[in-house]
Amino acid sequence: MLVFNSRSEHNILRMVRYGTVIPTIVLSILITYTLIQNKNIALENEIELIKSVYLQENKEIVKNEVQRTITMIENEIKNQDKSLKSILKNKVYEAHNIASSIYKGEMNNILNKKLTKKHTFEIIKSALGGMIYNKGRGYMFIDDIHGNKLLQPLHKDLEGKNLLEYKDAKGYQLVKKIVKTIKNKGEAFDYYYWFKLEGDKKFYKKISFYKYFEPYNVAIGTGEYLVDYENELKTKILKIIQNTRFGKNSYIFVFDKKGNYLSHLKKKKIGTNGFKIKDAQGKYFIKDFIEFAIKNKEGYYSYFATSKPSKYLKTTNKISYLSYFERWGWIIGTGFYLDDLNKKIKEKETTLIEDYQKIINNILILSLIITTILLFISFYISKIIAQRFTSYQKSIKKEIEKTIQKDKLLIQQSKMAMMGEMIANISHQWRQPLSAISTAATGSKMQKEFNLLEDKDFYKAMNLINDSAQYLSETIEDFRNFFQPTKKKTSFYFEDLFKKVSKLLLPQLRDNNIHIIENIEPCKFTGHENELLQVVMNIIKNAKDALLEQDYNFKKLVFINVSQKDEQIFIKIRDNAGGIDKTIINKIFEPYFTTKDSSIGTGIGLYMSKQIIEKMNGRIEVKNCEFSYEDIQYKGVEFIIVLNKEKIDV
16 A cells, blocks of 8 residues: 655655756756867767768768669660560561562462462562661571571572571571471571671671461571670660769769770760879879779779869869679769868858857756746645645545455455355265264164163264264364454465365265365465465366366366475366366456356356465466376366465465
């Protein structure tokens, strides 16, 4: 229970009144002094931060721009095969349509024998032979099913020759692929190596597309050298890069690894070599950063640049991000200029000096105002708190009393719920001794009426009646002790505790064919015996209810194990009733939670058991378990009670 005495209340109110004012005054003085003393240090730190942020942000920007350019190039290269195939396919389809149109147009002349089919083929050859494209590199060719070259516009010496067994520079027989396409009456792409010019000894990788032309059982095809297409792609990409701008002074530059300008802000530099260009320090900076890029693949490089887009500068410090695109031997980069940073730092320095002076003056004024306001507020709050102390104490006391009454009610409900079963136990235990008393009295009376009652029979009957009466008295005393509330703690042995449990519950368990298997070490404990007895009986009663739901012939078992380790006592009660649904096992200690019918269970037994154990500074747990007994495997639930002997308040 939370209780405040007058002295503690007075101290708290004093802290509320002056606890914020004094620190505020002291803090104001310290802050003012610290700001004055450390103004220059703070200014330097601020400048370093500006420099760091500026460098970090601009480094990230130039890196992203270079990587974006690299990604754009890689995507173009990735798509070049698809694009080139589309171009070649469209060219061949165009040639195929032309050939088909010529053939259909001359069909009547061929049927009327005005023209021969061979003459029509020559017209087709003439038409397709004139389809030269890609700056004279692209042409149409025709091959027949035997591997004969029927049309080869740029290599007339090959026309009429059979190249079926021809192998390219890698040993690949490309003409056989054409023959296969004709036989399949289909179309196909193919890669191989071919020379560009007549008599050329150097071979270049080429991609071609063939399509079957049915009227003459031939294949019409065309191709393109990958190196030529890639060179055109390079030209296209360099134009894109040349026109790329970001920010006020930023652009992308490209060099080859020999130092030649491929793309630059100043177009007049494109095509020239930069290896001989020196910076203000006499370094061949272009040669140096190209070597850096080739060695490191990518990274930041600082140097003195000789130009800047926004104005003419002979030299200015620059940081560039460089990346080596190894496939093409390109060094791609962009950067930012540090003279912009120096300008920002100077502007910030002037602003900060003015701001610090204003801050110091404002702190002095603000400290005075805040101190006055806090002093007023503190006295006002302390007055309210004093009133609240009284109100809270009353409320807390009232709530505690309600909680105590609620706990008492729950305990009473739990005992009343158990009392019904105990009454049934009393009637069951009294049945045999009452029967014995009745039998002895009736027998003695009849013997007396017939003058047959001897002294020994009389005393025997009287002893039986007396023993039975004593047993009834002991039974009443056991039940009275169980329900009698006790505040005093006693020392007891667990063997004695479980003997009382057996006496109270054994008739019920025996009638329902439930067997108790005990393994109890001689452990002594100090506490409220009746409350612990109630907990144990609650658990065993729940085990009984669960076992009664099993089949009649099912062997019903309850295991009780008590052991001591160091200063802790472990009570384990286990049944073989199949366990508890894992979705609700964590809820069974909640008040009014029960899986039984409302006429059987109230849902407060296990809740109160948990409360009792926790008040004893112990803990109670539950879990499903699997175990073997007499070579038979069982499933059930196990309650574990852990009591710490040293923590029990005696």
